[in-house]
Amino acid sequence: MTKPHDELLKRIKYQFKDDALLKVALTHSSTGESENYERLEFLGDRVLGLVIASLLFKKFPDEKEGDLAKRLASLVQGETLAKLSKRISLGDYIFFSDAEAAAGGADNFHILADVFESLIGAMYLDGGFEPCRKLIEEHWQDVLYTMKEPPQHPKTAIQEWAQAQGLPLPVYEITGQSGPDHAPIFDVSMTVKGYDPVVGSGRSRAEAEKEAAKLFMDNHGENA
Numbered sequence: 001m002t003k004p005h006d007e008l009l010k011r012i013k014y015q016f017k018d019d020a021l022l023k024v025a026l027t028h029s030s031t032g033e034s035e036n037y038e039r040l041e042f043l044g045d046r047v048l049g050l051v052i053a054s055l056l057f058k059k060f061p062d063e064k065e066g067d068l069a070k071r072l073a074s075l076v077q078g079e080t081l082a083k084l085s086k087r088i089s090l091g092d093y094i095f096f097s098d099a100e101a102a103a104g105g106a107d108n109f110h111i112l113a114d115v116f117e118s119l120i121g122a123m124y125l126d127g128g129f130e131p132c133r134k135l136i137e138e139h140w141q142d143v144l145y146t147m148k149e150p151p152q153h154p155k156t157a158i159q160e161w162a163q164a165q166g167l168p169l170p171v172y173e174i175t176g177q178s179g180p181d182h183a184p185i186f187d188v189s190m191t192v193k194g195y196d197p198v199v200g201s202g203r204s205r206a207e208a209e210k211e212a213a214k215l216f217m218d219n220h221g222e223n224a
Helices: 005-012 019-025 038-059 065-075 078-087 098-102 109-127 129-145 154-164 205-223
Strands: 171-178 185-191 198-202
Touching (some): 019 038, 038 065, 038 109, 038 129, 065 129, 078 109, 078 129, 171 205
Antiparallel strands (some): 171 185, 185 198
16 A cells, blocks of 8 residues: 655655645556656656766766766666665555556566656656755765766676686677566576576666676676
8 A cells, every 4th residue: 555645755855836746756557547657757867867967077077978977877777766766665655556566566676766767857847956956966975975986887897807708798688578568678688608698687678788797797707
């Protein structure tokens, strides 16, 4: 059962003037409602990117564009969003159909990431840029200010690892697709010569490939 939204508003330290925006931001498509979080997610993604880019620009005045881009990609990726969603128990406040709720929608990595972005989008429409900036700076500060070096993309890391081992480059192959047409989940198998295949999942082929590379490096990277 969805918890009262007053608790969520306390956690994000924002009071909506238009409660309808908040409801849409927290409504999953499975409910069959005419409006759900997907359009707000699109907007929130752009607001999040702008705020994080601005924070990085100020914090790392001597870094080149490429390094700033690496930091940005890490901070706005689904994994980061899902972890931060967990901190505020966002899944407890989302409206699902009974079937989606029973299937674990409130704990779904992709849904949590999407809804956090939709919440940011709703806040932007309701109160403008400044409330969004405050929310993002507060909830992202731990990961942003403790990131000492620009993170390397897992696919780049595994390519360099494979080359150092004298191995051919990894091979990626889509092995499955699930979910509705508007929000598909891709499964990608990544194979490195001499090692068992690793399967990653994501909302796009690129995201699934990245996840597979990360899983492989988590298990084998220390052998480089």
